[in-house]
Amino acid sequence: MGHPHEHAPRVTLAAALALLALPASAAPSFTGAERAAAARVRADEISGHLRFLADDLLEGRAPGQRGDEIAVRYLAAQMEAAGLEPGLPGQGGAPASWFQSVPLVKLTAQVPPLVEVRGARGALALSTRQSKEMDLVVAPGAEVDRVKLDHAELVFVGYGVTAPEYGWDDYRGADVRGKVVVVLNFNPPFAGEGVRLWYGRWDYKYENAARHGAAGAIIVHTTPSASYPWQVLTASADGTETALPQQPGEARLLAKMWVSEPAARKVFALAGQDLDERARAAQDLRRRGLGAAPLGVGLTLDMAVARAVTPSANVVGLVRGTDPKLAQEYVLYSAHHDHLGRATPIPPATDAIYNGALDNASGCATVLAIARAAAVAPPRRSLLFVFFTAEEKGLLGARWFARHPPAPVGRFAALINLDAVNVFGRTSDLTVLGLGRSSASDVVRDVAAAQGRTVHGDAFPDRGSYYRSDHFELARVGVPDVSVKGGPHYLGRPEDWGREQQKAFEQQRYHQPSDEYPPAPGRWDLSGAVEDAQLQLVVGLRVADAPELPRWKAGDEFEAARREALRAANAPGAVGGRAVTSP
Numbered sequence: 147m148g149h150p151h152e153h154a155p156r157v158t159l160a161a162a163l164a165l166l167a168l169p170a171s172a173a174p175s176f177t178g179a180e181r182a183a184a185a186r187v188r189a190d191e192i193s194g195h196l197r198f199l200a201d202d203l204l205e206g207r208a209p210g211q212r213g214d215e216i217a218v219r220y221l222a223a224q225m226e227a228a229g230l231e232p233g234l235p236g237q238g239g240a241p242a243s244w245f246q247s248v249p250l251v252k253l254t255a256q257v258p259p260l261v262e263v264r265g266a267r268g269a270l271a272l273s274t275r276q277s278k279e280m281d282l283v284v285a286p287g288a289e290v291d292r293v294k295l296d297h298a299e300l301v302f303v304g305y306g307v308t309a310p311e312y313g314w315d316d317y318r319g320a321d322v323r324g325k326v327v328v329v330l331n332f333n334p335p336f337a338g339e340g341v342r343l344w345y346g347r348w349d350y351k352y353e354n355a356a357r358h359g360a361a362g363a364i365i366v367h368t369t370p371s372a373s374y375p376w377q378v379l380t381a382s383a384d385g386t387e388t389a390l391p392q393q394p395g396e397a398r399l400l401a402k403m404w405v406s407e408p409a410a411r412k413v414f415a416l417a418g419q420d421l422d423e424r425a426r427a428a429q430d431l432r433r434r435g436l437g438a439a440p441l442g443v444g445l446t447l448d449m450a451v452a453r454a455v456t457p458s459a460n461v462v463g464l465v466r467g468t469d470p471k472l473a474q475e476y477v478l479y480s481a482h483h484d485h486l487g488r489a490t491p492i493p494p495a496t497d498a499i500y501n502g503a504l505d506n507a508s509g510c511a512t513v514l515a516i517a518r519a520a521a522v523a524p525p526r527r528s529l530l531f532v533f534f535t536a537e538e539k540g541l542l543g544a545r546w547f548a549r550h551p552p553a554p555v556g557r558f559a560a561l562i563n564l565d566a567v568n569v570f571g572r573t574s575d576l577t578v579l580g581l582g583r584s585s586a587s588d589v590v591r592d593v594a595a596a597q598g599r600t601v602h603g604d605a606f607p608d609r610g611s612y613y614r615s616d617h618f619e620l621a622r623v624g625v626p627d628v629s630v631k632g633g634p635h636y637l638g639r640p641e642d643w644g645r646e647q648q649k650a651f652e653q654q655r656y657h658q659p660s661d662e663y664p665p666a667p668g669r670w671d672l673s674g675a676v677e678d679a680q681l682q683l684v685v686g687l688r689v690a691d692a693p694e695l696p697r698w699k700a701g702d703e704f705e706a707a708r709r710e711a712l713r714a715a716n717a718p719g720a721v722g723g724r725a726v727t728s729p
């Protein structure tokens with residue numbers, strides 16, 4: 147896979163002399179105050195928090211469970227000890243709070259073992275049994291007692307994308323209300339071959355199908371278009387779905403489905419069509435969207451759905467800014483505190499606890515270290531430290547926070563999110579998700595240069611990582627983000643060493659009970675995490691002290707949301723039409 151590095155320009159002697167002649171203000175070094183703040187971030191502090199949060203005692207921190215409750219209390223207690231204030235204003239005379247409760251709704255469907263698809267040429271029975279032969283993954287989507295689809299018509303909608311800015315609509319000319327759409331994964335090459343946009347994410351496909359009134363959606367899995375094999379989906383296919391409470395008038399799918407590639411071929415064959423030929427037509431940029439095409443076959447599904455609500459919490463702390471006016475604006479730091487909890491181990495494995503040491507005890511530990519370092523000498527704007535719940539359930543804590551912010555989101559200057567820090571040592575470079583999308587990237591570039599490091603974009607643009615972490619939920623409401631991580635080039639290591647470490651982690655520990663601290667076998671080197679945290683701290687301080695808020699670059703997909711948020715923030719006492727008290 148390509149690695150879009152930004153190389154330093156070749157410098158001639160004359161140019162070098164010209165650089166030397168520049169005034170000192172152009173030199174990208176830290177100020178005295180920044181150096182002092184950075185020096186307060188220590189590896190032993192990160193290690194201590196990490197050791198506690200990743201302990202077996204916390205039972206894998208499943209949101210709303212006892213172990214995660216302990217983590218939540220720990221985060222608040224540590225912020226209090228570091229001199230922060232509770233970050234959520236009290237309503238109606240109540241005192242301010244560290245905790246924002248987030249209701250999680252778990253839907254559990256009794257999925258039938260076989261789902262029938264029938265057309266004029268015959269019928270297919272698709273297996274939903276969790277096995278290698280599984281054809282169809284089925285999950286509920288809406289808060290209903292029963293899902294009943296009786297020969298609901300299947301409609302192929304290509305990539306299922308509605309993108310007015312590209313003049314593109316896969317739903318053109320179709321009425322899919324009450325029907326089941328069949329959708330390809332990924333997106334047409336709008337931003338170049340192999341670049342996944344939000345339009346290329348499966349969650350977008352479901353949202354857009356629901357907006358069009360579809361009863362269900364089936365995403366066609368292929369390993370290249372998903373960037374992971376079918377087993378990843380079947381392993382977690384238990385007929386459950388966790389979501390935020392359904393809002394009045396909110397469109398939801400009754401059934402969210404994935405079909406395996408071989409089973410998808412059979413369904414298309416039953417309709418007298420060829421999947422490959424239809425997929426080719428769907429990505430032809432000249433067609434401006436496929437337009438919906440009924441397949442002439444219907445799907446029958448009948449399943450009961452149970453609903454249970456679990457309370458969980460975001461944790462929020464505040465470092466109040468020193469400027470009376472600018473203190474009403476906030477730079478946010480965030481990390482998700484939840485992980486996968488525990489499960490019955492499959493022998494010979496014995497460990498039942500998903501400690502989530504890297505994912506994301508490491509991010510929480512580092513944000514705590516940044517908070518303590520920042521609280522000693524606050525900047526002009528305020529700093530808000532937010533620990534999100536239920537990231538692993540689909541960014542639900544961050545989504546709730548974006549919908550119920552303690553201040554209008556137009557007064558959030560930027561969000562600096564940490565999800566799995568660099569634990570392999572110091573690096574000469576820094577990966578920046580969404581590099582160049584907002585002026586916050588320019589601040590990152592300057593601070594990295596002051597550390598003697600170069601910056602580059604996402605090494606895996608096909609994965610759509612930008613849309614898979616909590617900062618995305620805030621970007622959607624217009625908040626510019628900073629999402630960075632040192633690497634993959636490690637000081638004193640061979641060229642490919644960093645990528646090998648990353649790959650080994652993904653294969654041996656990612657979302658497994660072996661994501662522990664300290665890792666066994668081996669050790670982590672937190673010197674790189676410290677250097678990244680120093681960068682994140684100084685970036686936040688610079689944004690918090692700057693005369694202007696960061697801006698999205700012209701034409702960015704979140705620019706319009708920001709404009710709307712700034713307008714709403716300037717209307718007195720209003721957040722998207724809802725009155726709130728600011729801290």
Ligand SMILES: [Zn+2]
Pocket residue numbers: 505538657
């Ligand atoms: Zn995770």
